[in-house]
Amino acid sequence: GAGVSQSPSNKVTEKGKDVELRCDPISGHTALYWYRQSLGQGLEFLIYFQGNSAPDKSGLPSDRFSAERTGGSVSTLTIQRTQQEDSAVYLCASSSPTTSGGAGEQFFGPGTRLTVL
Amino acid sequence: KQEVTQIPAALSVPEGENLVLNCSFTDSAIYNLQWFRQDPGKGLTSLLLIQSSQREQTSGRLNASLDKSSGRSTLYIAASQPGDSATYLCAVKGRGGGADGLTFGKGTHLIIQP
Secondary structure (H helix, E strand, C coil): CCCCEEECCEEEECCCCCEEEEEECCCCCCEEEEEEEECCCEEEEEEEEECCCCCECCCCCCCCEEEEECCCCCEEEEECCCCHHHCEEEEEEEECCCCCCCCCCCEECCCEEEEEC | CCCEEEECCEEEEECCCCEEEEEEECCCCEEEEEEEEECCCCCEEEEEEEECCCCEEEECCEEEEEECCCCEEEEEECCCCHHHCEEEEEEEEECCCCCCCEEECCCEEEEEEC
16 A cells, blocks of 8 residues: 555544554555554554564553554554553554665554543 | 653744754664654654764755764754644654664644744
8 A cells, every 4th residue: 555554543432342453554564663642641652563573562551452463464453451541542653674674764654543431 | 761852842933934943862872863744633744764874864845964972853944834834753763673663752833824
């Protein structure tokens, strides 16, 4: 596709329910990142995937958060037993390596706005 | 822990003026620095990427500079237009290989008055 796509664009859920957020990176991009943007915290990094390798989970805010990436492409971010403080915009980004093999420019999707009632 | 600060937090100027947005970071061991704009209710649009070995990058009316040793970057916007109104975000990538995500500043909210 032309850019990073995310679905759904908006999600309203009740406290305690589980939600799944989806990200389709730019075709050919090997790196995929999840971020969260909330009023109080600004933009914060959550998790990173390089191809199919195991992700670095240290940025996830709690063990209720998990993410997977299938076939080195599409990724889903799952939040279990949602809490009101999980309300935020969840952004996905992808990048491809530079010619020297380092991390390149990150391109962001439009985000999923999550509201937990 | 890396911290990124953007000054000013908000700026309002008349159309046509040249302006400078400032970004500072506490850990100079960065891999690269990226400037973004964000329109209300939208995602982030990448404007410029500066690798740690570079001093500046230009795209149209935008010019970004990087002084890694002093932990500073500036975004220069020439001949501002109302369409430039947005929040501008600065973000740095640490040298943890690819494992680190970007660390963002809180942004400068820019309004260009017609």
